[in-house]
Amino acid sequence: GRLSYTSHWLAMVPKKMREKPKIFVFAFLTALSAIGLGSVHLMGSDNAQLAYSLGASVMLCLLSKWSLPSVLSNANIYMFLCQVMYIQVNGAIDYFYTAESECLPDGPHFDFKYYTTFSVIAGAIAGWIGVVLFQAWMRDWSFRKVFWLTTAIRVCGSIFDITIAKRWNRNVGMSDKAMYMFGDAIIYSIVYQMDFMPSVVLTSKVCPKGLESTIYALLAGMQNMGQNVSQSLGAYMITAMGVRTQC
Numbered sequence: 001g002r003l004s005y006t007s008h009w010l011a012m013v014p015k016k017m018r019e020k021p022k023i024f025v026f027a028f029l030t031a032l033s034a035i036g037l038g039s040v041h042l043m044g045s046d047n048a049q050l051a052y053s054l055g056a057s058v059m060l061c062l063l064s065k066w067s068l069p070s071v072l073s074n075a076n077i078y079m080f081l082c083q084v085m086y087i088q089v090n091g092a093i094d095y096f097y098t099a100e101s102e103c104l105p106d107g108p109h110f111d112f113k114y115y116t117t118f119s120v121i122a123g124a125i126a127g128w129i130g131v132v133l134f135q136a137w138m139r140d141w142s143f144r145k146v147f148w149l150t151t152a153i154r155v156c157g158s159i160f161d162i163t164i165a166k167r168w169n170r171n172v173g174m175s176d177k178a179m180y181m182f183g184d185a186i187i188y189s190i191v192y193q194m195d196f197m198p199s200v201v202l203t204s205k206v207c208p209k210g211l212e213s214t215i216y217a218l219l220a221g222m223q224n225m226g227q228n229v230s231q232s233l234g235a236y237m238i239t240a241m242g243v244r245t246q247c
Contacts, residue, residue, distance in 0.1 A: 057226075079222070088230045089237065092238050096165065097110045126190045134194045
């Protein structure tokens with residue numbers, strides 16, 4: 001009776017889940033960790049966010065090694081860590097660029113129309129240029145060469161924010177708007193697309209046959225999770241370094 005009951009329930013499990021249970025366990029725990037991270041963001045302290053983010057990152061990397069083929073796992077962990085290690089401090093950056101002169105006398109003082117409209121349009125056009133450049137110039141490169149180049153350029157592109165924050169651009173006679181438009185809006189968008197395209201191609205090539213949609217969704221979810229972890233680390237660093245985002 002018990003054996004028949006168990007067989008009945010196993011028969012209700014989709015065939016692919018019975019054949020590849022580790023992959024689906026990994027997918028379930030990835031989704032669960034994302035929900036947990038959102039809960040910690042809402043109710044936890046900055047220290048709790050840091051601890052959870054680091055713990056979840058280690059757990060997901062270990063699960064990737066446990067559940068996926070070696071090549072696929074290594075690609076997944078690489079793309080995940082690329083997102084995690086590009087620390088995002090969006091809240092502080094937004095405040096710095098848009099704060100009024102009463103709050104930040106020497107700030108850029110961007111108006112919201114420029115910051116949220118013009119620069120976004122320029123970024124969208126630049127992203128399209130990044131796709132064209134990848135197709136025309138880097139399409140036949142090895143993945144390793146592409147990732148080396150785009151990662152190096154992304155690191156260098158971060159200097160634009162530092163330049164504006166330190167006001168170095170004024171020493172060479174370049175306005176804040178010109179520096180921001182050239183850096184964050186254009187250069188970053190181009191390089192982001194040039195980095196994103198090979199990630200998509202690599203993901204599609206290493207997906208095992210018969211599980212393409214599942215694996216692609218899992219890898220995309222891992223990269224999105226990496227971005228969320230990056231934001232958590234950024235929020236902790238803002239607080240730890242005493243950055244104030246209020247007058």
